Amino acid sequence: MTHDAIVIGGGPSGTSAAIGLARKGWHVALVERAEFPRRKVCGEFMSAANRPVLEALGVCAEWDAAAGPAIGRVALFMGERVVTAPMPATGGSGRGLGRDVLDPLLLEQARCCGVEVLQPGRATGFTRKGAGHRVELAMPQGTATLEAPVLVAAHGSWERGPLPTQAPKLSAPGDLLGFKAHFRGGHLDADLMPLLSFPGGYGGMVQVDGGRLSLSCCIRRDVLEDLRRPGDTAGAALQAYLMRSCRGIRETLDGAKLSGPWLGAGPIRPDLRPCYADGIFRVGNLAGEAHPVIAEGISMAIQSGWLLSRAFEECDSVDRKARDRAGARYQAMWRRQFSTRIRAANAFANLAMRPERFAGLGRLISTVPATLTLGAWLSGKVKPVR
Numbered sequence: 237m238t239h240d241a242i243v244i245g246g247g248p249s250g251t252s253a254a255i256g257l258a259r260k261g262w263h264v265a266l267v268e269r270a271e272f273p274r275r276k277v278c279g280e281f282m283s284a285a286n287r288p289v290l291e292a293l294g295v296c297a298e299w300d301a302a303a304g305p306a307i308g309r310v311a312l313f314m315g316e317r318v319v320t321a322p323m324p325a326t327g328g329s330g331r332g333l334g335r336d337v338l339d340p341l342l343l344e345q346a347r348c349c350g351v352e353v354l355q356p357g358r359a360t361g362f363t364r365k366g367a368g369h370r371v372e373l374a375m376p377q378g379t380a381t382l383e384a385p386v387l388v389a390a391h392g393s394w395e396r397g398p399l400p401t402q403a404p405k406l407s408a409p410g411d412l413l414g415f416k417a418h419f420r421g422g423h424l425d426a427d428l429m430p431l432l433s434f435p436g437g438y439g440g441m442v443q444v445d446g447g448r449l450s451l452s453c454c455i456r457r458d459v460l461e462d463l464r465r466p467g468d469t470a471g472a473a474l475q476a477y478l479m480r481s482c483r484g485i486r487e488t489l490d491g492a493k494l495s496g497p498w499l500g501a502g503p504i505r506p507d508l509r510p511c512y513a514d515g516i517f518r519v520g521n522l523a524g525e526a527h528p529v530i531a532e533g534i535s536m537a538i539q540s541g542w543l544l545s546r547a548f549e550e551c552d553s554v555d556r557k558a559r560d561r562a563g564a565r566y567q568a569m570w571r572r573q574f575s576t577r578i579r580a581a582n583a584f585a586n587l588a589m590r591p592e593r594f595a596g597l598g599r600l601i602s603t604v605p606a607t608l609t610l611g612a613w614l615s616g617k618v619k620p621v622r
């Protein structure tokens with residue numbers, strides 16, 4: 237075997253798992269397809285509940301120094317409605333940090349912890365090899381093969397491809413596509429994170445690092461197709477639609493300038509998936525994905541990577557039985573930590589995409605804004621990893 241563990245993917249889940257496993261003294265390889273820094277479809281908000289894990293990973297001070305303003309209030313922007321409420325109290329504030337800053341920060345920390353980072357390197361396939369796994373890589377200098385008893389799939393859930401852990405390519409009118417753009421200027425209160433609700437989709441806005449405003453959303457494929465006129469980019473059609481649909485977005489983006497192009501991804505497939513199957517550990521979106529309406533995917537990615545390394549705590553050598561025991565421990569910890577918010581996110585997302593059905597709840601939120609605070613609480617924003 238060339239390594240104790242191979243991690244495929246250098247997003248927040250892969251880097252967190254790699255750091256945790258390297259801290260055990262394991263020889264860990266991490267393979268990341270993209271060159272960093274790179275922008276990514278993501279709203280870029282992270283709740284304060286992550287602080288203990290960021291501290292354990294050794295990046296909390298850097299996150300504090302780089303992230304945008306403290307978020308103290310949540311809001312609902314729906315049609316002409318603008319309602320704000322306090323974030324639930326957590327003993328700290330969530331903040332936004334661009335993925336072009338956060339992901340390199342975590343990857344650099346993995347390097348410092350002794351992880352061998354192969355970047356750019358794309359995993360093109362993997363197979364069982366004895367009691368472990370063999371991973372095939374494509375790199376600029378040619379192909380390579382790595383072998384290890386522990387394989388961690390952390391390559392996210394939105395790309396289709398040849399890996400057994402990637403979902404098949406399917407396309408349906410109801411698919412949810414993810415989009416994001418950065419803006420400069422605009423009029424979003426620094427401490428406010430609004431939830432955007434519009435027909436066929438939902439989204440969010442938050443100030444991130446360096447005075448940038450991050451706007452991200454999900455929209456049904458068929459709704460987006462109807463919006464596009466010949467020559468329109470998806471981003472331009474979407475931006476015009478968002479501004480038409482929602483007073484809060486219109487007022488926020490008045491005078492704002494796009495900083496970089498709109499990015500698209502997906503379709504996204506929010507679901508609970510097996511965390512350990514066929515001898516392979518899955519972290520981040522691959523283990524389970526909440527609708528981004530609750531802005532908890534980075535938290536779940538970082539926390540799941542960390543939980544995986546904890547599942548191996550009393551395990552020095554990794555034979556098949558030890559791996560299965562760690563898999564069962566990891567799966568149980570994962571479900572306790574994340575299942576409720578995945579279900580809550582499903583319910584919120586289905587309401588937020590249908591403002592006509594959301595109208596009753598919208599009226600309730602206007603009358604009792606604390607309903608928004610309760611929603612943020614249900615979404616896991618005050619639930620640190622124990």
Ligand SMILES: Cc1cc2nc3c(=O)[nH]c(=O)nc-3n(C[C@H](O)[C@H](O)[C@H](O)COP(=O)(O)OP(=O)(O)OC[C@H]3O[C@@H](n4cnc5c(N)ncnc54)[C@H](O)[C@@H]3O)c2cc1C
Nearest residue numbers: 245247249269278279280281359392414520521532533534
């Ligand atoms: C519109 C939208 C808004 C969102 N907003 C928020 C938010 O505000 N807050 C929040 O917490 N979450 C948010 N999320 C969710 C969040 O972006 C994801 O949950 C998170 O990125 C998952 O992290 P991950 O590490 O599992 O995967 P990823 O971040 O997708 O990382 C996977 C990595 O694997 C690499 N990779 C892929 N294939 C291979 C391969 N074959 N070989 C090597 N490397 C590979 C990729 O290049 C990538 O770097 C949002 C999502 C969407 C769609």
